Each structure stands twice: as C-alpha cells, then as structure tokens.
Amino acid sequence: MPGSRIRPALVLLMATLLAVTGMVTAASGAAAAVEDDGADCPVSLPGSFPSTAKLPDPFKKIDGTRITSKSDWRCRREEIRKLAERTIYGQKPAKPATVTGTVSATNITVNVSENGRSASFSAGVQLPSGTGPFPAVFVVGGFGADTATIRASGAAVISYDPLAVGKEGTPRNNKQGAFYSIYGSSSSTGLLAAWAWGVSRIIDVLERSGGQVLKADALGVTGCSRYGKSAFAIGVLDQRIALTMPIESGTAGVPALRAIPGESGSQGLSNAYGEQPWFGDAFSAYTGNPAGLPVDTHELVGMVAPRGLFIMENPHIDWLAARSGSVAALAGAEVYQALGAGGNITYWSDVQDGTHCASRPEWRTPLQQNIQKFLLKTGSAPGVFRISAKKAGNLAEWRDWTTPTLTDGPGTTTPTTPTTPTTPTTPSGGACTAAVSVNQWTGGFVTTIRVTAGAAPITGWTVAADLPTGAAITSAWNAGRSGDTGAVRFTNTGFNGALAAGQSTEFGYQGTGTGTGTTATCITG
Template structure:
C-alpha cells in the first residue's frame, strides 16, 4: 500500500468517524489516537514495511513491547500499545475498518439495517427473536445459529446473513461494498462482516428498545467465528465476543501447529484471499514475519469478555485446537495485566467441526456470568494441552 493511499484513507476514516453517530469507538485508532481520555500514541510510520522486509519472529510477538521496541511499564500505557496493534492488524491482516453508521426499522421479527459507509448507503436485514417476559434483554448477534435457542435462557437473538453484507468469494458484492465502494479499499471479507455486525448494533440501538444495547454480544462459528473475533476486536460497544472453532485468522495462530492436518497461512492467503487484505499474501510461506498474531487480535477485545469454544477431535483438529490454547494463554496474559483475568475464557469439548449443545451451554453460562452477574459453576480456563515455552517466552511486565 502506498503512503499517499494510507494517509488519504486515514483522513477519510477520521472524518467519517467524527460525523457518524453510533460509529465504532475504534475508528480513530488509524490516526494513532485512542478513545476519549486515553493518551495519544506515537504514530506508526506512514508507510509500514513490506512483509518481505520484516524480521522473522519465531515466537508469538510480545504484545507488551511497542513498535519502537520499548516495553510497557504500567497498564496505563496499554491504550497506546492497543492503538498500534489495531493499525498493524488492519494494515497487514484484515484490511482497514471503514467507520460507518446505521439507522433501523423493525417490522415484526425483521430488522432492516440502513447503513451508511464511506461513499453511500445500503440496506440489509436481520431476524430478531425475543424471549418471553419484559425487557430490555441482553442479546447475541449471531453470524450463524446456535445448537439451541438463546431465547430459552432469556436472551434476544439477532441473526444476520454475512453474505448479504459481503459475498464469501471473489466478487465484491453486498451491502458493505455498496456503501464503501471498491476502489482503493483494502478491506477483506472478515472485516467487512465485522462492519456488518457493527451496523446491526447501530440499528438495534435505534430501533429495538426491547434489547439492552449495552449487553449485546456476537457469536460465530468456523469462518464466521473468525469474523466474530474481528467484530469484537474493533468495536468496544460489543459486550461479549464468542469465536467458535475459528481456526487460523480466528483464534488459531499462524505460527504454532501440532498436527499435519491443519489450516495454515497459505490456506488463507492462497485459498481464501478475499477474507483478508491483499497485503497479507506477502506472508505466504513465512508467517513468522508477521509483526502480530491472533493473540494480538484477542488482546484488542480486552478487558471486555471473550470466550473461545472449540472441539478437540476429528475435523476440528484442522482448526488447531492446541495452537488455539497458545493464543488463549498469550491473550490471557494481557487480560491479567489489565486486571481482567476472569473475563477471558475457553471451553473445549470432545467432537469435531460442529456447533453442539456443549458449545451452547458454555456460551450461555459465560454470558450469564458477565452480562447478568450469575457466577458459573464451571472453570473457563480448563485446557487439555501443555504449555509450549517456545510460543510465549516473554512475561507480563512488572
């Protein structure tokens, strides 16, 4: 990406962020600033190095060391580092998140999301299901369905069709592209789907008073689990993030695998390049040159609640469940640093690549804990894999 393009894109993001009601709180991170009240960061270089010129980092990159090479001295400095990670992740992995806004209108169970983006507007629909009783209710935005209905546990469900937001393939069709255009946009499909989640939350705030918009989570499975993680990482309004069996580009990191049956970086950048930014293809065959990894993405969710679900057998081996354990452990160190260790959890289950009742129960129990204050009876840090010292040789500062 050229320096002139990056500067003009940042200006567009900042301008739209300043005028878009309900836009994401993170939209200004591309300019090197953070949410109101946080300290400003040293801007990253206007033209970040190309993938081939980056150094090889065999371990998961230390989230506590800044781009300049300085180690954090206190949690107060996390906002600066977080802003750097946000821009690095957007530049090298998912592409940039355009700011936006949306209004909504509801007719029965159909919520129409009228979204505004960088160049125009577009609409898509979501399906709303409410539990019995009187609200406002906590809710889950679902990129695909759960094994049972969340309404039976007192949660509203808002189900969206990711492909109506951005087609899962090469053609750039769907509401995201209609609203943001295609010329010069480096955004990949996972970030486009995340943008759709954010616009859905805008519409909920505007048109569904039965939902408590301060207690809305996002859940997705497989490729939509990847998108759920991205959605939670890049909008601080999301109160709970649940990536399920998300694999590489989700909670599965790019560096550490423990089986030959795996989805690795080449599967992403060569098999599904439309999920990520074009810059990402430069890391094909050399993932250790990435200055970030998936624990960096999970760290953007901190200190908000984050739950990872995954199988340990069969077809879910391809999602790298043991590598996901390394991602979780590394991200948990950031949560610990911020005094929020209990807000990150992981729930393994037997079985393959599927969403089953074990996932459902874990999601609802974790949601009850963090959105309703109901103490769980289970331990959300049970990991059936040993630690790998090579993955995390660094420590928590102080």
C-alpha cells in the first residue's frame, strides 16, 4: 500500500550485516554507507510524549535510559529518525520496489515503480576538469554553495530540481510531484521528506551505474533558504550523503524549533507551516506548542554525525533565526563530540554581507576544506565554529543534560545522568603556540583559540587560559576543559592532538560576561 516501509531483501541483508559487524564492507575494503543503517533496530513509539521546554536529551532513549557506547548511537539514531518522521517531516518511505535510470556526463534520469504506480524525474550534471569518476555535490534548486568553488575543488555539480518531486503552492490534501504520484496526493509526508526521497532515488541510480562517471560513495548536498531546509533534511535522512551543507535554512531547517518563538523577528512555526507544506501534516499539533515535540533539530544535527556537516547562516536577517540555529548547532555538536568526531562539524555565521543567499568569501576556504576532507579524502582540516555576536545563542539556557563519555565497545544502558569527564592526551614533542580571538557582545562572547605546532611535530597539547573576572564558559567544542571560570586548562581530543610542524587546529567556547582580555599559553611535553 502507498507509504508502506517494505524493504527490499538486499537492504535487510545489509542491515543484518551492520548489526553484526557495525559496517558493510565494499570490495575496495572501505565501509559502504546505506540509506538508513538502523533500519533493523526495533523502535516502539509511545502514543504520547512528555512536554519539556528544554532541548530533549539526544543520548536518552525512549525507554528513559541513556546510551553508554558509541555503538549504542546507531539504534538511538533510529529512534530519533522515527520521532522526527512522526512529528516533523512525515514518513520518508524506503527504497521502492523498482528504481532504474541512466547516468551520463550531463544528465541523470530516474524511473521509479511501487505498488503499480510509476514516476520519473531527472537531474543535470556539470563535471569539473580532469578525469573521473568524480565526487559530486547535489545543489538543490540551483541555490547553494559557490558552484564554481565546488567544481574547482574537483567535485561535480548535480543540479536537483526538488519541485519535480514535490511541488510548492499545493494544498496539503492535494500534493503534486513524482513523490505524490507514487504515495498519493493526500500523503501526510511534507515536501522536505519528499525532496529527500528524490535525492535518495538518484543515489540508487548512481550506485547501479557502477561509478564510471560519478562516485556514489562521495556525495555532498547544499542549498540555500527553502533549499537549505531541503539540503539539511537530505543529509539527515540519507546516510549515503558524506557532506551536508545547508545555507540560511531558517525555520524548518537547522534552527531549534523550541528557540524560534523567543527569537525576535524570526519566521514563526505557524507561518512556516502555512507558507508551504514543508513540514509533515502532523507538525500542525506543535506549531503553538514546540515544547510538546519529543525531538528537536539539534538531534537532527546529531543524526548527521559522524559525517561531514557545514552549516552556514546569515545573522543579518532576523527572519532566518540564526540565533536558534547556533543553539541547535552547539547542542548537536555535543553528539559529534561524544562520538569522537568533533572535528567533522563546522558552523559559520560570522559574515559581513547580509544579502540573502550571497556567495561569501568567508565560506570559500571552509567549503574547499570540507570537500577535500569528506569527498576527495585528501584533507584533514578540523571543523570550526564562527558564531556571529549578532546572533549567538546560549546553549546553557536550553539544556539540562550533560554529554556522556561514550565507550568504544558495546555498552549497557543506565538511567542515571553521567558527568562529562575528559581524558587528556599526554602532550609530547615540540613547542606550540595559542592565539586567542574573541567575538564579544553585551553579556556574552565566543572565543576561538588556534593551536599551532612549532618547528617539530607534537602528539598532544594543553592550553592554559586565564579568563577575565566574571567570565564563565557555558559550552565548548573540539577540546576538553578543567573548569568554567578563572584559570582553565583545555586538552586536545582524540582527533586533533597530533599536529605536524607548523600545522594548526582550533577549538572554542561560548561564555557569559566579558571574554576580551583572555590570555592563553600552549604547553607540550
């Protein structure tokens, strides 16, 4: 029947392999991603959910226990997925019975059949110079990250028209497009999940093509504004996307749904729900009561982990809710940190040009670095947080949970809330330096500290920072810390301790009070 989640035997076999081994191994020996690697996890959703004004604990399972190992995250992620489908997106069906198509240097065609219904759509392709096969970035609706930079970096551009899959301007009881031709015009699934389904079907075709033109295992997605909402949903709902890059996504995108009503000038939840059927129909119950949601967008950020995520926001347009976006990014980064992948997320709202969907010079270098790291597999630059003082959220106001230290092996669940200890790596090797940069606003600040190795490589570092009187840290990323005020020692994480001679890495923290005047010293050996 339309909307059923019947999964092909191949997908079930792959899920079984994942349950046993934690990965599917391709012929090349690399881990092959699947659309939803938690599909085999048993999830039973309750009929109702407790209300909370704070962001839900991403590490707390539906049964009330907290995960304790990194392997536990796989099935916890599936819980979050189903909660998000139930309340925010509507259901994104699994791969249909038949998906066929073609891939050329200029075009991709997709033909889908399910339960006696069929639909077709296509996408354009622009290749970079050089010899393929190439990694590729889906550019949703023609608005996304700088396509010239994408191609110059060695990745192809796939021009995806989401309106062919789900049209805007339609009533909720008569939705149109390829998705709704298959699953019915009255489907309760919103456009964002439908658009994500369309990209997933293109990836199916790329996988079947044998990778002669485009690499199915090196795919990114980007989009701006409404298509930034789409890019985010695509990365959240398909784990074959290696790099997700939403831009100025606004309400229904990255910004925390609970925070939006309190952010002056931002697009309200009811307004966004009524503007277009982006949300699933069930979200109507939460437009005036986001505290009743069992999930929020910080957990969707966490669903992308440990894959690459580069969030770009515009703090100059209130409508875009960049403050709520920073809250979701900071909270979601805690999932990255717990999984040992803190260097895989970048957030950047510290930009000068306020034009909507502008191509900004501040984003060019991190765009190149993310493509190199996650698509070309030639880079290792760590992610950074550059939060504009104009729209900096305070994570401490939005959470009452701490980030656990997850073990590498199988875990057990516990109903208690763990603390957040850090295990520093003993520094060794040559000297290092620490450079401090502070974005200050009335009552708060974000500090970024760049650690640079000297003339010899180092295998670990500690930064001793002296915070000004009255300054207090509320959250930090890419480093462990010994305290929140006064003299604080920051230690490297597992992914950013080893630096070659002259190489740099960055960590940061958000705080209240005044950060200007902070001094820092890097210590090794």
